[in-house]
Structure formats: C-alpha cells, structure tokens
Amino acid sequence: MQNNDDKLILKQTQAATSFQYKYLLIRFFPFLKPFLGRAILNFAVSIPAGLLDAVTAFAIQPYMDKVINAPASPQRDLYAILIPFAIIAFAILQGSIKYLNVYLTNWTMKKVTNYVQKKAYEKLLTLNTRFYDVNSSGSIIARFLTDPLISASTILDQLKTILTTGIGSIALICVLLYNSWKLALVGVVVMSAAIIPAALLRKRILKTSNAQLAVTGDMSTNYFETCGGNKTITAYNLKNRQYRIFDKQIEEMFDLHMSLTKRVALASPTVFFIASIGFAVVLWYGNHLILTGDMTIGKFASFLAALIMLYKPMKNLGDTLTAIQQFFVSLSRVFELFDLETEIKDDANAIEINGIKETITFENVNFEYVKDFPIIKDFNLTVKKGETIAIVGNSGGGKTTVVNLIPRFYDVKSGSIKIDGVDIRKFSQNSLRSIMSIVFQDNFIFAGTIKENILMGKPNATKEELDFVIKGAHLDEFLETLPNGIDTIVGERGTSLSGGQRQRVAIARAMIRKSDIVILDEATSALDNESEAIVQKAIDNLMKDKTVFVIAHRLSTIQNADRIAVINEGKLVELGTHDELMQIDNGEYKHLYEMQFKQQEQNSFVK
Ligand SMILES: Nc1ncnc2c1ncn2[C@@H]1O[C@H](COP(=O)(O)OP(=O)(O)O)[C@@H](O)[C@H]1O
Numbered sequence: 078m079q080n081n082d083d084k085l086i087l088k089q090t091q092a093a094t095s096f097q098y099k100y101l102l103i104r105f106f107p108f109l110k111p112f113l114g115r116a117i118l119n120f121a122v123s124i125p126a127g128l129l130d131a132v133t134a135f136a137i138q139p140y141m142d143k144v145i146n147a148p149a150s151p152q153r154d155l156y157a158i159l160i161p162f163a164i165i166a167f168a169i170l171q172g173s174i175k176y177l178n179v180y181l182t183n184w185t186m187k188k189v190t191n192y193v194q195k196k197a198y199e200k201l202l203t204l205n206t207r208f209y210d211v212n213s214s215g216s217i218i219a220r221f222l223t224d225p226l227i228s229a230s231t232i233l234d235q236l237k238t239i240l241t242t243g244i245g246s247i248a249l250i251c252v253l254l255y256n257s258w259k260l261a262l263v264g265v266v267v268m269s270a271a272i273i274p275a276a277l278l279r280k281r282i283l284k285t286s287n288a289q290l291a292v293t294g295d296m297s298t299n300y301f302e303t304c305g306g307n308k309t310i311t312a313y314n315l316k317n318r319q320y321r322i323f324d325k326q327i328e329e330m331f332d333l334h335m336s337l338t339k340r341v342a343l344a345s346p347t348v349f350f351i352a353s354i355g356f357a358v359v360l361w362y363g364n365h366l367i368l369t370g371d372m373t374i375g376k377f378a379s380f381l382a383a384l385i386m387l388y389k390p391m392k393n394l395g396d397t398l399t400a401i402q403q404f405f406v407s408l409s410r411v412f413e414l415f416d417l418e419t420e421i422k423d424d425a426n427a428i429e430i431n432g433i434k435e436t437i438t439f440e441n442v443n444f445e446y447v448k449d450f451p452i453i454k455d456f457n458l459t460v461k462k463g464e465t466i467a468i469v470g471n472s473g474g475g476k477t478t479v480v481n482l483i484p485r486f487y488d489v490k491s492g493s494i495k496i497d498g499v500d501i502r503k504f505s506q507n508s509l510r511s512i513m514s515i516v517f518q519d520n521f522i523f524a525g526t527i528k529e530n531i532l533m534g535k536p537n538a539t540k541e542e543l544d545f546v547i548k549g550a551h552l553d554e555f556l557e558t559l560p561n562g563i564d565t566i567v568g569e570r571g572t573s574l575s576g577g578q579r580q581r582v583a584i585a586r587a588m589i590r591k592s593d594i595v596i597l598d599e600a601t602s603a604l605d606n607e608s609e610a611i612v613q614k615a616i617d618n619l620m621k622d623k624t625v626f627v628i629a630h631r632l633s634t635i636q637n638a639d640r641i642a643v644i645n646e647g648k649l650v651e652l653g654t655h656d657e658l659m660q661i662d663n664g665e666y667k668h669l670y671e672m673q674f675k676q677q678e679q680n681s682f683v684k
C-alpha cells in the first residue's frame with residue numbers, strides 16, 4: 078500500500094474540473110452514446126416544437142392586414158375562415174410533437190441516468206476497504222446517488238429546452254425581421270442584454286451548488302448515525318446533540334439557498350426591466366414606422382406577438398443556465414468519483430487459486446494505514462496446511478490488521494504474503510477470497526431470510542449441505558422454535574436475532590463455503606458465557622480440518638491451537654505452543670496468561 082489516501086478521499090471542495098465544460102462533455106458523451114438514436118430523434122422533434130410558436134405569431138399579420146383591415150371580398154372571407162383553422166391545426170400538430178418530445182426526453186434522460194448510476198454503483202462495489210475507512214457514509218451516498226441523478230437528468234432536459242427555445246427564438250426573430258428589420262434590430266439588441274445577468278451568476282452558482290451537495294452528504298451521515306446509533310443516542314441522552322448538528326446543517330442549507338436566491342432572483346427583475354425598455358422603444362419606434370408608412374398595423378401586431386413570445390425564453394434562460402451550471406458541478410463530481418483509484422486490483426495476468434496445498438507465509442510484511450505510521454513491522458510467519466494458529470496480544474497490537482491482509486482487505490506496504498510460494502497479489506481476488514471463510518466479531522446479516530443469508534456463502538449449495546451446516550452451526554434447535562424456520566426474515570443488519578444467533582448464522586455462512594482457510598477474528602468475544610459456549614461449538618465444527626487463523630480471548634481455543642503467535646505493537650514477539658511459551662521467563666504470553674487467561678481457567682473450575 079503506497080498511501081494513496083488522497084486518491085480515495087471524496088473532496089468536499091469543488092471538483093477541479095467544474096469549469097472545464099468541453100472536457101466534461103467529451104467524457105459525458107459515452108454515457109449518451111448508447112441512446113444516441115432516440116436522443117437525436119428527440120432533438121429533431123424539438124426543432125418543429127420550437128418553430129410552431131412563430132407560426133402563430135406570423136399568422137397574425139395576414140389576419141390583420143388581409144382580413145380585419147381589408148375591404149370586403151371573397152378572398153377576405155376565405156382568409157377569415159382559413160387562418161383561424163390553420164392556427165387550430167397547428168396547435169394540434171404542436172401538441173402532438175410536444176407530447177412526443179416530452180416522452181422521448183424522459184426516456185433518454187432516465188436511460189442515461191440509469192447508466193451513470195449503474196457505473197457509479199459498480200465503482201462503489203470495486204472500491205477497497207480503505208475507501209470506506211476514509212469517507213463518511215453520507216458523502217458516499219451524496220456522491221453516488223445524488224450527483225449521478227442531477228448530472229444525467231438535468232442535462233438532457235436542459236439541452237431540449239435550449240434547443241426548443243433556441244430554435245423557437247430564432248424563428249420568432251425571423252418573424253420580427255420579416256415584419257420590420259429596423260424594429261427587429263432595436264428589439265433584439267435590447268433583449269440580448271437580458272443574457273448578461275445570467276452570465277454574471279455562473280461562478281456563484283457553481284460554488285453554491287457544490288456547497289449544497291457537501292452539506293447534503295453531511296446530513297445523510299447524520300441520518301445514518303441516527304438509525305445505526307439510536308440506542309447509544311437514547312442511552313447517553315444525545316438527542317439534543319444530534320438535533321443541534323442537524324439544525325446547524327439545515328440552517329446552513331438555508332443560508333446557501335438564500336445566498337443563491339438573492340442573486341438569481343435579482344436576475345429576473347433585471348431581465349424584466351431590460352425587456353420593458355425594449356418594449357417601450359419598440360412601441361415608440363413602431364408607432365413612428367406606421368405613421369411614416371414603413372409598416373402596416375398587421376405587421377406591427379404580428380411583430381408585438383412575436384416579441385412577447387420571445388420574452389419568455391429570455392426570462393427562462395436564467396433558470397436554464399443555473400441548471401446547466403449545476404449539471405457541470407455534479408458531472409465533475411461524478412467523474413472525480415470514477416477517477417478514484419482502487420489500489421487493490423487484479424493483476425493483468427491474474428491466476429486462479431482453488432485451494433492451499435502446503436503453506437501460507439508472511440515474508441517481511443510491513444503495513445501502514447496512514448503514511449509513516451507503521452502498524453505491522455517486519456512480520457514473518459509460516460503456517461502449514463491444516464494448522465491452527467492462535468493470534469494473541471494486547472488490544473491495538475495489530476492482530477486484526479494481520480489477518481485482514483490475507484483476503485487483501487488491504488495490501489502489504491512491503492514484503493509479501495504467499496500461498497504455496499505464490500504472492501497472493503498474483504491471484505484473482507475472487508478466487509483468493511473463495512478459498513477462505515471469515516467470521517468477524519460483528520458479522521453483517523443482510524435484510525432477508527436466514528436461509529438467504531447462509532446461502533450467500535455458497536449460492537448453489539444442495540439441501541444436504543444446508544442441513545449439514547445448520548447442524549454444524551448449532552442452528553437447528555433455534556430454527557425449530559421459529560414459525561417460519563429457516564425462511565424467517567431477519568431485519569436489516571439482522572436486528573431480530575440475538576448476538577449469539579447472528580454469530581451462528583454467520584458461522585453457517587462461512588461453513589457452507591467449505592473453504593481451506595478459516596479466519597476468526599474474536600468471533601465470540603461479544604457474547605455472554607452461555608451463547609459463547611454454543612457458538613464455540615459451532616466454531617469448533619467450522620475449524621475442523623482447516624487451516625485456521627484464530628484471534629481469540631478464550632484460553633481453551635488458544636491451548637488447542639497448534640501454535641500461538643503473540644503480536645505486540647505490530648511485531649511477532651513470540652511463537653510456539655502453549656507449553657513452550659509458558660517456559661519463557663518474563664515472556665509476553667506468560668504475562669497475558671497470568672493477567673487474562675488464568676482468570677478464565679479459575680472461573681471454569683468454579684462452574
Ligand atoms: N482502518 C484503520 N485506519 C487507521 N488505523 C487503524 C485502522 N484499523 C486499525 N488501526 C490502527 O491499527 C492498530 C492495530 O489495530 P488492530 O489490528 O485492530 O489491533 P488488534 O486487532 O490487535 O486490537 C491500532 O493502533 C489501530 O488504531
């Protein structure tokens with residue numbers, strides 16, 4: 078491990094690429110590509126959808142000049158009927174096209190969003206243990222759930238809006254030009270000034286959006302803590318403390334929201350003000366053009382209608398630009414995530430391992446979590462197939478860390494761990510992990526049934542295998558007491574099970590794998606004496622004929638081990654059988670034995 082924590086921490090500051098629009102769009106394109114056909118169709122449909130507004134505005138001119146302002150004639154009567162009908166027909170056409178447009182937009186939007194989210198989740202599953210050490214659950218959720226959602230869903234909607242209104246605006250401007258190019262020049266020049274406020278807001282929007290997303294992450298963390306830590310919160314009267322944290326976050330959200338609103342809201346009246354100047358000038362100048370005979374009343378009415386229609390997209394432009402800025406913020410955050418580097422990856426020529434033949438060796442292993450704070454120091458150990466090694470030592474000495482290196486939860490900093498002489502980094506991670514079963518102090522039980530949880534160890538296990546491990550894990554009697562037996566649903570994290578029952582389900586899950594290596598990290602230390610006794614029996618069954626690393630606090634387990642490794646401050650300080658280690662004067666093991674284990678021995682005599 079080269080201490081690449083920097084590459085694993087989700088930054089709370091703005092992603093470096095937020096402003097690199099071209100770079101972001103190029104990277105975004107592959108996500109759009111599979112749905113490009115429909116996306117293009119959608120954009121194609123957006124063009125007539127935008128054009129049709131202009132048709133209505135345009136129709137006013139002939140209606141005014143050829144119907145209202147014209148002398149009676151058969152042609153006049155024909156126009157009088159035809160033009161309103163044409164407007165209705167166009168409205169129906171426009172409605173159908175808009176419907177298609179909305180459908181296609183949502184379809185593509187959802188598809189692209191799903192694609193980005195699937196990729197993000199895939200990434201989440203490949204990130205190694207260290208990633209979960211250094212990032213809070215809330216910031217992970219915000220980054221994996223909210224950002225992909227914002228980024229992918231806004232952009233298509235906004236692109237569609239830009240295209241429809243853009244095309245629409247151009248068409249409306251054509252109507253303006255058709256009716257009077259002089260007046261159009263005045264109107265368009267003044268209206269264009271309306272873009273300025275939106276452009277000025279760009280940076281502020283970027284900063285605020287990012288800050289809002291960061292606070293969203295903190296708030297999620299707080300929610301998770303409330304769910305997971307509810308007992309501790311109740312027991313230690315932390316309700317006020319938790320509330321204050323939440324209160325602070327939500328107020329911060331309010332401030333961010335308002336700081337943006339203050340500016341964004343200012344944009345709208347500014348646009349309105351600029352537009353009203355445009356209208357005033359157009360009215361004054363239009364009147365002048367009519368008086369000089371440069372323009373008909375019909376043309377003027379048509380011109381005004383187009384100008385009024387043009388005002389709406391101008392006004393919406395601000396919102397569109399805000400949304401697009403947010404899109405770029407989220408997109409840059411998503412790519413930052415995709416760029417996180419997983420140090421623990423399969424070698425290009427990874428080989429499959431399907432069991433252990435002779436030995437597992439630790440050769441000069443060094444490991445650190447944080448740069449320059451070595452945790453495991455020059456660790457050497459050879460374990461033979463079928464051997465049981467008990468690992469003991471003071472708390473914080475590095476026992477868990479040592480065993481976590483075997484399934485590559487973390488990689489060694491230097492030195493190597495070898496199975497039958499081959500560095501474990503040469504094996505595919507899946508095959509490496511499939512030859513070991515691990516039982517922790519606290520095992521994760523997934524929401525679902527007990528059966529489902531056990532079968533996670535081996536999804537294609539037979540009924541016989543299942544029955545065998547249920548007996549072996551001493552679950553049979555317990556399951557008989559349940560109305561739904563093995564099909565009983567256990568809550569999220571297995572909340573409806575007792576500690577001992579949870580451990581036995583986990584042991585059954587480990588046992589069904591029939592893997593060569595078994596790793597037990599204080600699997601019984603969270604239990605009371607009674608559950609411990611039965612869980613220990615289950616563990617004894619799990620350990621049979623396996624190569625076992627067992628971190629235990631129970632004397633009998635340790636005494637039954639073939640050898641005992643004593644770890645102190647990350648170093649292997651003693652190695653041998655119980656009797657051998659007891660011979661060492663002032664030895665660490667002897668000391669531990671006298672401090673801790675002897676007490677147990679006496680207790681068990683009393684029983
Ligand atoms: N994820 C982690 N990140 C940083 N330091 C850690 C992490 N896990 C454990 N440590 C540190 O490594 C040392 C060894 O811990 P551990 O292997 O859990 O000890 P043991 O299992 O013997 O009690 C301790 O000092 C602990 O604080």
Ligand SMILES: [Mg+2]
Nearest residue numbers: 476477478598
């Ligand atoms: Mg430990």
